Amino acid sequence: MTMPILYSLRQCPYAMRSRLAILHAGQIVILRDIDMKNKPEDMLSVSPKATVPVLVLGDGNVIDESIEVMVWALTQSDPRNLLYSHDKNQLPAMLELIRSNDVTFVCALQKYRAASRYHDDNKTEHRDTCCEWLMPIEQRLSQHAYIMGEQPSLVDYAILPFIRQFSRVDKRWYAQAPLPNLRAWLTKHYNDPTFSKVMVSYPKWKKDDKPVVFGDV
Secondary structure: OOOOEEEEOOOOHHHHHHHHHHHHOOOEEEEEEOOOOOOOHHHHHHOOOOOOOEEEOOOOOEEOOHHHHHHHHHHHOOOOOOOOOOOOOHHHHHHHHHHHHHHHHHHHHHHHHHHHHOOOOOHHHHHHHHHHHHHHHHHHHHHOOOOOOOOOOHHHHHHHHHHHHHHHHOHHHHHHOOOHHHHHHHHHHHOOHHHHHHOOOOOOOOOOOOOEEEEOO
16 A cells, blocks of 8 residues: 655644654654645645645545544554553543644634734733643643653643744743743653654655655654
8 A cells, every 4th residue: 555645844833743643653654844835736636725734645535634643643553552542531531632722722822922023012911821721731740740641642742842832932931930840741752752753854845856754664
């Protein structure tokens, strides 16, 4: 069967979470890192929404929502049990927390980043909104090493790219923010070799380029 193709973008948090899941699942894909200012027709023809990630499976089926890419990868193989298969109630809870991140936290984060970029007086207000969402995460991390328990889960890798963005908006403030457990959690992920593999920079894909194999290689 043809190897799946993943259209991606190194710094996009949605694409980042997809690559994290693919690596943790031990899957192998052809990686096409795209230029968002010059989106390839090959990608647009299979996913008109025109954003990454887009995963084209070997049978021609297309997955173009990042969480669906993550779940697909981990359904193929989940050696670290990131889906917490020992407790069937956990996956719905994880998906609900991720949905809350994608709707509530990401909205506040976008406003916080924009306010910081343009020196908006509402920067502190937007940061406080982010912190309101983060405090329950901080509380969870005060009780165990990862968000859902003592072992990492789908949630950790789904929200990691967004926490990374948050930490970089105002590094001086973040370094002393009342989020010590979140900082330790983020540092732990940074020190994981898998994260380094996810952040490797690849040339932007062109039609006749040699395939870039990404995953358990």
